[in-house]
Amino acid sequence: MDAYFLPNHRCSSWLASLAGRFNLFYPREVDEAVHWQRYDANDFNIEQLALRKIRAAEPIKPFFFSPRERVASFPEPVEPETKMKPTLLFGVKGCDLRGIAVHKRMFLEGEFADPFFAQRLNNTILLGADCPAPERTCFCNLLGLKPFLTEDVDLSLTVIDDGWLIEALSERGAELMQMENGLQKATDSQIAKREEQRQKAMRILKEQNPKDWNPNLAQAIADKTADKRFWIDAARDCVECFGCLLTCPTCFCFLLYDQGNAERFERSRVWDFCYLPMYARVGGGANPRARFIDRFINRFHCKFMHSKNQNGFYACSGCGRCFSTCMGRIDIRNILGQL
Amino acid sequence: MSNPYQPVQAKILDVIEETPNIRTFVLKPEREIPFLAGQFVELTIPGFGEAPFTPSSSHFRRETLEMTIMRVGRATGALFTKKPGDLLGIRGPYGKPYPLKEFEGRDIYIVGGGVGLAPLRALFLALTEEKKKYGRIFLRYGARTPKDIVYKKQLKEWEKIKGVDIDLSVDAADEPWERKVGVVTCLMDEIPCDVKKSVAVVCGPPIMMKFVTKKLLEAGFPGGSIYLSMEMNMSCGLGQCGHCRLGPYFTCKDGPVLTWEQIKDIEEPFL
Ligand SMILES: Cc1cc2nc3c(=O)[nH]c(=O)nc-3n(C[C@H](O)[C@H](O)[C@H](O)COP(=O)(O)OP(=O)(O)OC[C@H]3O[C@@H](n4cnc5c(N)ncnc54)[C@H](O)[C@@H]3O)c2cc1C
Ligand code: SF4
Ligand code: SF4
Ligand code: SF4
Ligand code: FES
Numbered sequence: 001m002d003a004y005f006l007p008n009h010r011c012s013s014w015l016a017s018l019a020g021r022f023n024l025f026y027p028r029e030v031d032e033a034v035h036w037q038r039y040d041a042n043d044f045n046i047e048q049l050a051l052r053k054i055r056a057a058e059p060i061k062p063f064f065f066s067p068r069e070r071v072a073s074f075p076e077p078v079e080p081e082t083k084m085k086p087t088l089l090f091g092v093k094g095c096d097l098r099g100i101a102v103h104k105r106m107f108l109e110g111e112f113a114d115p116f117f118a119q120r121l122n123n124t125i126l127l128g129a130d131c132p133a134p135e136r137t138c139f140c141n142l143l144g145l146k147p148f149l150t151e152d153v154d155l156s157l158t159v160i161d162d163g164w165l166i167e168a169l170s171e172r173g174a175e176l177m178q179m180e181n182g183l184q185k186a187t188d189s190q191i192a193k194r195e196e197q198r199q200k201a202m203r204i205l206k207e208q209n210p211k212d213w214n215p216n217l218a219q220a221i222a223d224k225t226a227d228k229r230f231w232i233d234a235a236r237d238c239v240e241c242f243g244c245l246l247t248c249p250t251c252f253c254f255l256l257y258d259q260g261n262a263e264r265f266e267r268s269r270v271w272d273f274c275y276l277p278m279y280a281r282v283g284g285g286a287n288p289r290a291r292f293i294d295r296f297i298n299r300f301h302c303k304f305m306h307s308k309n310q311n312g313f314y315a316c317s318g319c320g321r322c323f324s325t326c327m328g329r330i331d332i333r334n335i336l337g338q339l
Numbered sequence: 340m341s342n343p344y345q346p347v348q349a350k351i352l353d354v355i356e357e358t359p360n361i362r363t364f365v366l367k368p369e370r371e372i373p374f375l376a377g378q379f380v381e382l383t384i385p386g387f388g389e390a391p392f393t394p395s396s397s398h399f400r401r402e403t404l405e406m407t408i409m410r411v412g413r414a415t416g417a418l419f420t421k422k423p424g425d426l427l428g429i430r431g432p433y434g435k436p437y438p439l440k441e442f443e444g445r446d447i448y449i450v451g452g453g454v455g456l457a458p459l460r461a462l463f464l465a466l467t468e469e470k471k472k473y474g475r476i477f478l479r480y481g482a483r484t485p486k487d488i489v490y491k492k493q494l495k496e497w498e499k500i501k502g503v504d505i506d507l508s509v510d511a512a513d514e515p516w517e518r519k520v521g522v523v524t525c526l527m528d529e530i531p532c533d534v535k536k537s538v539a540v541v542c543g544p545p546i547m548m549k550f551v552t553k554k555l556l557e558a559g560f561p562g563g564s565i566y567l568s569m570e571m572n573m574s575c576g577l578g579q580c581g582h583c584r585l586g587p588y589f590t591c592k593d594g595p596v597l598t599w600e601q602i603k604d605i606e607e608p609f610l
Contacts, residue, residue, distance in 0.1 A: 071345075072344040072345040074346070074348075074428065075348075077342065077345045078342065079342060106578075110577060110579065110592065111577075111578070111592070112343040112577040112578070112579075114579065115341070115342055225606045252580075252581060254575070254580045255574050255580065255582070256344065256388075256575060256580070257388070258383070258388040260385065260386045261385065262385045262386055265383075265385050265386050267344055272580070272582070274581065279572070279582065280572045280582065281572060282570050282572050283412055283415070284411040284412065285412075286545060301586075302581070305587075306586075306587050309587060
């Protein structure tokens with residue numbers, strides 16, 4: 001579809017009109033970090049909209065897969081909330097989408113689709129924004145993703161000097177663009193500018209991640225599995241805080257957890273983490289991954305071996321959150337780079 | 340889209356004391372649970388949570404469902420306080436059933452240990468219901484002591500079925516016992532079927548499955564004809580939560596029964 005241009009002086013009002021129709025969230029710069037924030041007209045100024053920055057500190061995962069969610073109850077059953085106002089995530093990054101791809105595979109494509117996840121995903125408009133300036137933590141390029149969006153979102157947005165270039169990538173996106181009459185067809189020079197910015201971002205990523213990985217990480221990890229020395233060295237500085245799993249946009253593990261009594265109970269789905277010692281323990285106490293090192297390896301198997309073999313893509317987005325948060329400063333790129 | 344986390348109610352019709360710590364619960368679910376031998380369900384003990392169990396009754400009778408359960412911890416402990424008339428929850432069936440079509444025309448060599456005979460009973464009942472389709476059925480079963488043997492009465496009945504051959508052992512005979520003493524592999528020194536053409540089905544504690552599999556391989560069973568029930572930690576049962584991962588498989592949807600051929604190269608300590 002064609003790209004359109006929205007001049008700077010119209011951007012605030014477009015955002016305000018979208019916020020009237022949607023539960024709108026946007027990335028906001030707070031103390032040098034970017035966080036998702038709910039739009040509130042009384043507390044918003046377009047300067048705070050951090051579209052040119054990289055992804056927010058937290059992944060968009062909780063918008064679809066809540067850290068804690070009631071999924072069943074007794075005696076009255078629970079059904080997904082269908083009357084919710086639709087959500088619009090304004091400024092999703094390329095790496096954010098890998099999480100959605102993994103979760104779609106897990107929650108929707110099996111025999112038993114999860115109606116809660118499905119409802120939220122359906123109910124959400126995704127507006128993607130380019131990353132003109134990838135930072136040191138970024139390595140989406142090594143995982144087959146780009147620092148800009150040309151598919152899998154409803155709208156794609158590029159900030160250029162005098163306004164926004166917006167392109168609809170789905171019918172839902174096209175409808176939203178029709179609501180705004182300040183849009184002008186983008187000129188060739190504006191599109192060239194977008195292209196130039198995008199190429200520059202790719203160059204930055206390439207320069208800071210110069211080492212090419214083993215082209216088949218899945219096989220490389222399989223081959224390395226028995227080399228416990230390698231993994232023990234890789235995990236040496238880990239203090240088992242689980243921050244890497246908590247912030248990861250692709251992790252999907254959960255636990256069903258019941259509370260109540262014989263007459264009335266509720267079932268919640270809570271995020272779970274494969275690094276926890278109890279994670280794989282079975283009845284009676286046997287545990288196939290009782291040692292931390294086996295749980296550490298399991299994470300690499302899950303993300304880089306099984307996901308690639310079964311889904312055709314790695315369950316990693318290159319967002320760098322895991323090592324931004326790591327107490328042991330373990331940079332996953334170093335481990336993958338040695339394979 | 341229906342909600343797969345929501346259990347249906349099931350009333351306890353009867354509780355049968357099998358051994359000091361194993362009971363068979365006869366349940367009547369609100370609506371029929373269309374399981375096949377080898378599949379499992381998630382059983383809710385209201386207020387305590389869920390645990391996976393395999394129905395031990397025949398899949399030809401689904402109005403009621405029997406499950407034979409050993410008390411090992413929190414959820415099963417709570418279950419053991421339940422009486423006839425109490426309500427539980429069930430969701431399922433989940434997982435893949437025994438591939439009975441592939442069993443047709445072949446001898447079937449079943450080895451069970453302890454409460455592992457529960458899922459095997461569902462299989463045995465399914466096989467004997469349509470006996471003509473299959474070859475001979477061998478059942479080898481071991482328990483810790485004579486007191487720990489489940490389905491004592493039924494075992495006696497089953498021995499009378501033509502084409503069925505049953506042998507039992509106990510690890511220790513602390514009361515009069517006429518059969519073998521020793522771990523269940525002591526019943527496997529002679530395997531009376533044509534191993535290349537038969538199937539072996541094993542269910543029991545991990546350590547028992549390990550040694551039984553070793554024996555079966557030594558006897559010449561091809562790895563693809565050895566069916567093992569893998570007990571991994573399960574939460575969702577739906578192939579979503581990640582807990583039951585065993586190498587490339589999710590035990591809940593690719594299993595719980597997997598062949599030795601499927602799992603033999605997995606690096607994780609699983610048996
Ligand atoms: C497919 C399948 C079929 C089965 N069929 C049968 C059967 O027919 N009969 C039978 O007797 N058994 C069967 N089992 C085994 C049965 O599911 C377990 O014995 C049962 O789950 C034990 O539950 P429990 O709560 O009493 O035991 P516990 O030892 O208290 O706990 C068992 C599970 O609870 C969780 N857990 C316990 N403590 C914690 C903690 N502190 N934090 C987090 N999680 C915790 C773990 O997930 C653990 O695996 C089967 C298992 C599977 C996988
Ligand atoms: S990893 Fe790539 S997509 Fe994600 S924030 Fe960095 S540059 Fe943008
Ligand atoms: S493993 Fe690290 S870099 Fe990869 S998606 Fe998860 S948090 Fe991001
Ligand atoms: S964030 Fe770092 S220290 Fe914490 S569990 Fe992950 S690897 Fe270990
Ligand atoms: S039990 Fe949840 S994935 Fe298998």
